[in-house]
Amino acid sequence: MDNKILKFSLNGELKEVIVSPSDMLVDVLRDKLNLTGTKKGCGKGECGACTVIMNGEAVNSCLVPAMKAMDAEVETIEGIGSPERLHPLQETFMDLGAIQCGFCTPGMIMSSKALLDKNPNPGKKEVREAISGNICRCTGYVKIEEAVLAASGKYKTKR
Amino acid sequence: MLKDYLLPESTTKVVSLLDNCNGQARIIAGGTDLLLDLPDGKVATECLIDISRIAELKEISLEDGIIKIGAAVTHNQVAKSDLIREKAPALASAAGSVGSYQIRNSGTVVGNVVNAQPAADTAVALVALGASADIVSSGGNITVPVEKMYAGVGKSIVDSTAQLVTCVKFPAALANEGSAFVRLEQRKALALPMLNVAVMVSLKEGKFEWVRICMAPVGPGPVRATAGEDILRGAKVSPELINEAAQAAVKQANPRSSALRGSKEYRTGVLPALVAKALESAVAGAMEINK
Ligand code: FES
Ligand code: FES
Numbered sequence: 001m002d003n004k005i006l007k008f009s010l011n012g013e014l015k016e017v018i019v020s021p022s023d024m025l026v027d028v029l030r031d032k033l034n035l036t037g038t039k040k041g042c043g044k045g046e047c048g049a050c051t052v053i054m055n056g057e058a059v060n061s062c063l064v065p066a067m068k069a070m071d072a073e074v075e076t077i078e079g080i081g082s083p084e085r086l087h088p089l090q091e092t093f094m095d096l097g098a099i100q101c102g103f104c105t106p107g108m109i110m111s112s113k114a115l116l117d118k119n120p121n122p123g124k125k126e127v128r129e130a131i132s133g134n135i136c137r138c139t140g141y142v143k144i145e146e147a148v149l150a151a152s153g154k155y156k157t158k159r
Numbered sequence: 160m161l162k163d164y165l166l167p168e169s170t171t172k173v174v175s176l177l178d179n180c181n182g183q184a185r186i187i188a189g190g191t192d193l194l195l196d197l198p199d200g201k202v203a204t205e206c207l208i209d210i211s212r213i214a215e216l217k218e219i220s221l222e223d224g225i226i227k228i229g230a231a232v233t234h235n236q237v238a239k240s241d242l243i244r245e246k247a248p249a250l251a252s253a254a255g256s257v258g259s260y261q262i263r264n265s266g267t268v269v270g271n272v273v274n275a276q277p278a279a280d281t282a283v284a285l286v287a288l289g290a291s292a293d294i295v296s297s298g299g300n301i302t303v304p305v306e307k308m309y310a311g312v313g314k315s316i317v318d319s320t321a322q323l324v325t326c327v328k329f330p331a332a333l334a335n336e337g338s339a340f341v342r343l344e345q346r347k348a349l350a351l352p353m354l355n356v357a358v359m360v361s362l363k364e365g366k367f368e369w370v371r372i373c374m375a376p377v378g379p380g381p382v383r384a385t386a387g388e389d390i391l392r393g394a395k396v397s398p399e400l401i402n403e404a405a406q407a408a409v410k411q412a413n414p415r416s417s418a419l420r421g422s423k424e425y426r427t428g429v430l431p432a433l434v435a436k437a438l439e440s441a442v443a444g445a446m447e448i449n450k
Contacts, residue, residue: 065194133348
């Protein structure tokens with residue numbers, strides 16, 4: 001197998017990593033770059049746990065060949081806030097109890113962030129559309145929806 | 160075994176790469192279907208040729224009344240395009256119902272057609288819109304109606320190891336034309352269609368000038384309800400006639416019982432209601448004044 005050098009921007013930092021042509025982005029992030037915040041649930045595009053933002057759009061990183069990220073800008077859950085300065089979505093997810101086991105959370109937050117970055121003032125319908133590819137087995141979605149809507153309020157003041 | 164992954168920047172380069180690889184390479188666009196088939200062994204290839212960064216393939220354009228959708232255009236790009244929503248609402252709504260939001264950000268409309276699943280939402284809409292595809296290869300360029308692109312269940316006439324579909328294209332709706340898409344599904348996201356129907360109508364002086372009705376999955380690919388179309392052509396628009404055409408449409412449908420899509424009896428029962436609903440909203444679209 002001929003390895004390739006993948007160059008891309010990851011959470012605002014330029015990265016170079018050796019990948020094989022059949023590697024998927026989720027595995028490169030988790031296994032080669034040790035960013036395990038991005039979760040791998042189904043590996044088939046059905047659960048959304050692996051959602052990252054690539055060039056501004058939410059995508060399933062389990063269905064993105066690593067090579068597709070060449071020269072792209074990729075954002076993962078690790079890049080959106082810090083313990084000292086949480087992202088508004090991280091705050092509202094915690095404050096409003098939108099997390100139980102937490103496995104779906106990174107994906108939920110990345111899908112929601114992709115929405116809020118484009119539309120800081122979404123309605124319920126837009127939120128539902130944005131997280132339509134994210135499955136949560138614990139919360140029942142109501143609190144997640146509330147958290148995203150609440151974060152949209154903070155978005156305007158904070159950023 | 161996959162040995163290489165290439166990211167060419169032009170269609171000419173794609174054609175020469177396909178040619179040089181002699182069947183050992185395959186086109187990848189969004190990859191949302193192909194990447195499931197590769198590990199499953201349903202498809203094998205040594206090299207993937209990624210077309211997603213070719214600028215000319217990333218555009219939706221309108222020129223001389225013809226709308227073109229490039230091979231790298233995603234479902235969400237189409238679903239959110241003002242041009243498509245206005246001039247081809249059936250396609251906008253079909254593209255907006257594929258997979259999930261993330262899948263629609265990666266998967267392409269042309270890929271949906273080439274993957275040739277019996278109920279590919281956008282293929283159903285494109286057939287109703289009278290679309291065709293431009294296909295290039297070292298052997299020459301051809302244009303094929305989307306309706307003729309199915310070679311069987313999950314089989315396209317396009318050989319992605321030798322040919323590249325550059326775009327699908329269709330006439331933008333005129334003021335007296337309308338289109339609509341309806342879908343029956345078990346839930347609102349990430350669900351295969353139990354049935355989907357797309358129609359396009361052209362009205363003239365209160366009568367149907369022509370109609371295209373397309374339904375799936377009731378055969379190997381999108382199926383035209385020509386008997387229903389014949390009933391409507393030249394006739395005055397009325398709810399009774401729409402119902403008659405919807406009933407006639409079912410006779411050309413052959414849905415099979417499936418655990419995922421519902422029983423044959425159920426789907427045969429609801430199909431006319433879906434056809435009628437699609438016709439009604441396409442008629443409403445054609446009658447809207449300031450389009
Ligand atoms: S792991 Fe990617 S969608 Fe489930
Ligand atoms: S919190 Fe457990 S899956 Fe969502």
